[in-house]
Amino acid sequence: MELKLSIRLNEKLYLRDPESSELGRRILKSGIELIQKLGFEAFTFKKLAEEIHTTEASIYRYFENKHRLLLYIVTWYWSYLEYQVVFNINNLAEPITKIKRVLHLLTHELDDSLGTVDFDKKALFNIVINESNKAYLSKDVDENNSALLFKPYKDLCARIAALFLEYNPNYKYARSLASTVMESAHFQYFFAQHLPRLTDAKGKDDTATIQSFLENMVFAALSAEKID
Amino acid sequence: MELKLSIRLNEKLYLRDPESSELGRRILKSGIELIQKLGFEAFTFKKLAEEIHTTEASIYRYFENKHRLLLYIVTWYWSYLEYQVVFNINNLAEPITKIKRVLHLLTHELDDSLGTVDFDKKALFNIVINESNKAYLSKDVDENNSALLFKPYKDLCARIAALFLEYNPNYKYARSLASTVMESAHFQYFFAQHLPRLTDAKGKDDTATIQSFLENMVFAALSAEKID
């Protein structure tokens, strides 16, 4: 069974829906590759236009600017990941198993278990690691937040927090712990790649250590509170 | 006793030492205010030049580009903070007290207890919250890292990790926990201000909750491991 799932994102993320046309899909697909290759700062619509043999003006018809494209991409990622989370923990009884499953998903690339991912999954994961913070660390957070552009991120965070509370209903910092874990999963990976003295993960692909660290931390935090 | 301490930073951060001249100090002081006011993306050397009644070209004599200026500022912050940490935990016997002290310092603005801070402390703290990630989340991390530009950050992380190990020598993830705490302290604050559903801190200045959350998490993690 091969199914292709498409994720419908907030309309305010784009001017014209990139999933609705050939050109739009090329913008996304090559956009992801090029952002990952050049880094978000050096990435421009002009370079992307050359890459996909179209014009700057055509790309501007889909996205207001490159920041919106980035936001689209990471939002897509968070939406897809939430979907994976829901699917993966479905039918699991134990909160402990669910939480471990989520931590695994957070620390690893997406897989195609739920339908083919059209994008380069490695590139996408790298963008999330390297650039996703820039999606909200900007002067227009509040405006973007009002337009619900961060909803998928917040939804996933809420879902993880709910799992924490399922494990321990008395834990006081479920949201903070959830967002900490979501962020930490990424920058521990970044540190392992670039600033290894800031992490205990060894080497570039030691996602195992990152996952163990997070599991250890999460269950310690959730269990400590249980005692009190 | 009023003493003015100056922090000597890595020479590669600048072209000409900004602490060595009147103009240099104005660049730093007003640079901090303007970056915080406009956000790093909208901040330009031209706007700063107008602000301090000098010219773009003059500013370029001190800093290669605005990214370097940002790096200078956050590096200054980390250096100062490490100094505060050392000073504050000096003579404390209990690792538990030391760790709490550090978590307090991480979650609050700098104070002048160690000499007058020439810069706007609120603006500086806000820059660290909003922009500091951008200092290392760039394509030239590795190059900058080779030039030791992140040393103060890594030193502080190492120092915190050492305290964790002092508390529990068997803990396996001291570095990861230290960097997680350093980062989390900041983005929990950011979330409280802009994306409140991602944190349990209530309101814009609820540093108390952030500190409690981190304390709870750190001691849980360090103690859980003790049991095994």
Next chain:
DNA sequence: ACTATTTTGATAGTAAAACTAACAAAGAAG
């Protein structure tokens, strides 16, 4: 098959950002 509409391409343009160069004026140092 023909026409209306939408989508894309091509071209061209502007404003601002991100620099660099060259020289003169002012200040400080010897």
Next chain:
DNA sequence: CTTCTTTGTTAGTTTTACTATCAAAATAGT
């Protein structure tokens, strides 16, 4: 008081980030 360093002034280039206009191509409606 003259030499060296720092700053100011002006002017320039390249790139980015966009916008406008119109024609060509593709698509859809009847």
